[in-house]
Amino acid sequence: MPDVEIPCVQCKEIFIFTEKEQETFYQRNMMAPQRCPKCRSKKMATGENAPTRFEIVCDHCGKHDQVPFQPKVGRAVLCRECFQASKSRMKFA
Ligand SMILES: [Zn+2]
Numbered sequence: 001m002p003d004v005e006i007p008c009v010q011c012k013e014i015f016i017f018t019e020k021e022q023e024t025f026y027q028r029n030m031m032a033p034q035r036c037p038k039c040r041s042k043k044m045a046t047g048e049n050a051p052t053r054f055e056i057v058c059d060h061c062g063k064h065d066q067v068p069f070q071p072k073v074g075r076a077v078l079c080r081e082c083f084q085a086s087k088s089r090m091k092f093a
């Protein structure tokens with residue numbers, strides 16, 4: 001496979017997806033990267049591994065918990081346990 005030029009979805013800069021990289025990605029069953037190496041490392045630096053956590057109070061049991069997303073104001077937020085419980089309830093409903 002020849003090198004491919006891919007426009008970065010973030011900064012629109014063209015970067016080279018080399019033959020060697022393609023092999024690695026292919027072996028790992030990964031999709032071709034959409035971001036240039038610069039944006040990719042920036043994304044990692046901003047904490048791919050340490051996602052932002054938002055403190056919440058469960059609407060159901062009143063327990064404090066942390067969720068990886070910004071809770072919507074005025075919408076019920078559930079702690080992990082209640083969320084799991086509500087999910088399995090939906091499955092069996
Ligand atoms: Zn980029």
Ligand SMILES: [Zn+2]
Nearest residue numbers: 058061079082
């Ligand atoms: Zn709860």
